[in-house]
Each structure stands twice: as structure tokens, then as C-alpha cells.
Amino acid sequence: MTLMTQTFTTYSDNQPGVLVQVTKDNNLLGKFELSGIPPAPRGVPQIEVTFDIDANGILNVSAADKSTGKENKITITNDKGRLSREDIERMVQEADRYKVEDDLQREKIAAKNSLESFAFNMKTSVQDDNLKGKIGEDEKMKVVEKCDQAIAWLENNQLAEKDEYEHQLKELEKVCNPIITKLYQGGTGSCGDQARSSAGSSTQGPTIEEVD
Template sequence: RAMTKDNNLLGKFELTGIPPAPRGVPQIEVTFDIDANGILNVSAVDKSTGKENKITITNDKGRLSKEDIERMVQEAEKHKAEDEKQRDKVSSKNSLESYAFNMKATVEDEKLQGKINDEDKQKILDKCNEIINWLDKNQTAEKEEFEHQQKELEKVCNPIITKLYQSAGGMPGGMPGGFPGGGAPPSGGASSGPTIEEVD
């Protein structure tokens, strides 16, 4: 199922000691591995620090009966369309949030000092802050609303970033601040930025 609350809890662990960083910057790699005996090993690694934690779920922990499994499979099928809609909505929200924070980080990066004029920088910061405030108040908005807000943000950011990219001669080494696109000018698509999946 798309949401954590609709699934069966097998176990939990914490990954601690991750240094503070802007939202969207930390990258956590989570690996699921099931061996031939049905034992599940889950590990999480913070790519920047190498810090890791893991948990082993044996087949007798949180085990479901055959009837429980069949019931959950039927429920998943019954709510398939609803789950897909929820997944799409969360994906759109995360895409907008990630894009807004990435754009803020880009124009505030020290590497851009003197390369972007104050007026353009402030335009992007003002719009990003407006979007972030909107997100805080509209966490349960519909997919179309998140997509509309992202298009409005891109209308402000894309021309400025494209101009900046062109005037810098392609910005060797890519754009700073984790700019979506890895050094290429913005495409204007809703897929810009890293994919962050919210599980609850």
C-alpha cells in the first residue's frame, strides 16, 4: 500500500548522527534484502557521512496468518486506484517542495555571488518563500494544485536561471546548490529536482 498506516509493521530502527543540512540535501540509501529463508535485512546509509544502521526481521516477527495475508491483498486491490491517486499527490507535493528548496539553495550559493543580480535573486527568493509558506498551509491539497504552484514557480525561476546559465558560458561543473538538471538549463518540466518519497 502507498501509505505506511495501511501496511503491517515488521520493525523499526533509527539512523542518527546525520549533520544538519537544508531540506532535500541529505541522501539516505535504503536497501531491502530477503534471503532464501524469508529473513528480511533492511539497512539505511547516509551517503554524505557513511553512517549506517540496519535491522533484521526474522520470519516469526510480525508474521501474518494466511488469512491475514489474503485479506490485505484483497484490500490492496480494492484500494488500488485510491492508493495510486495518493501516491501521485504525494509525489507532486514533494516535487514542488524539493524544487523550491533547491532554487533557494542555488541562488544563495556563494559560487553565484556577483553572477546573479540582487533583483533577480530576490525575485526567486520571494517566490520560493511564498510557495514554501503555501505548502505549510496546504499539505493536503490536490495533485493539480501542487502542479499549478510548481508551474507558477518555474515561470519566475526558469528565465532567470536560463539567463544565468547562458551568461556563465554553461557553468562548467554544473550549477551550485543542487540545481535541478545537473548543470543543464531548466527544462520547465515537473520532474525537476530529486525524487523524495514520503512514506507517511
């Protein structure tokens, strides 16, 4: 008997279920859904998928939500669909490879969210009525225009890479941070801190693809 387990998660907020597909040589052997996953931020649920193959080559694949214990499974019994130990090991290796790819995708989305949150929060901060008379119109417009440029860039570059998002954030910080630092020098806080805090909070929680 061969038993192998892999843990997956959700790729979107409040995702209610996942689809598990079993393939061999690009041929679909079977699929099933695990539904009823409690609403949660993406990346939080833990879905444990188990591959269990017996001495006769019959494969049982199960998926269970660790928080609720809800489970669903499928049995592959036809001769054509039976998988060897090597097949199962290959499937798990592929799952590991996809996990690495998912981690990279998650990092890219986190970088994108950081830029987006920083731009929106910084723009809102400098336009706050409480800053009237504390920041010059020229400086305020400089920040707003740079934030608008970053937001426009985001809209036109939805498929950019992680380093591109990070570069845009650094360029935005170069303009915004000196103005905000000067404004609040010696104070108890800064709009920059607020914007960065908001940006950080919006990216918590990993993002990886749906179980497939």
C-alpha cells in the same frame, strides 16, 4: 485449500514493523505485528502477507519480510471467525483497491516533495556567495520571494491534491527558470538543474500506507 498472497510495503522511512489486522464484516478477527524490519526508505521493504484457508475453514495468515525472512502469523479457528473462499477473495480485492489508493497517495506526496525541494534548493542556489556579481539583486529577490511564496503555500496547504502541487511548481519554474537559464547560458550547469536534481532525488521511493 485456498492460498492467496499479497505484497505490501512500509509507509514511512525506517519503519521498524507493520501491523496486520484480519477483519470480516468490519469485525476484527485477529491481529499481529511483524517487527524487526531493517531500517530502509519508505516503500523499499517487501512484506508478503499470505492467506491460507483449509477445508475446515480455518484461516492462517502470515506476514514475512522478504529481505530477512522474519515471519509472524496468526490462526483463526473459532467458528464465528472462519472465512470462506469468497471472504478471502474479497479481502484480496480490497487489498488491491487499497493499493491503488496508496499509489495515488504516493504520487501526491511525490508532487509535494518536488515542489518543496525545488523551492528550497532554488532559494539556496541564488543566495550562494559564488553568484555574487553574476545575478542582479532584483532578479535574486524575485526568485527568493517566489520561493518564499511557494514555501508559505505549502505550509498552508498540506492536504492539497497532486495537480495543485504540480501547478505551484510550474508557476515557480516560470519565474526561476528564465533567470537561471540566462545566467548560465552556455555554461556547464545551472542552479535550476541542481534544484530539479535535488527535487527528483528526494522523491525516489514509493510511499504507501502501513499494512492493516
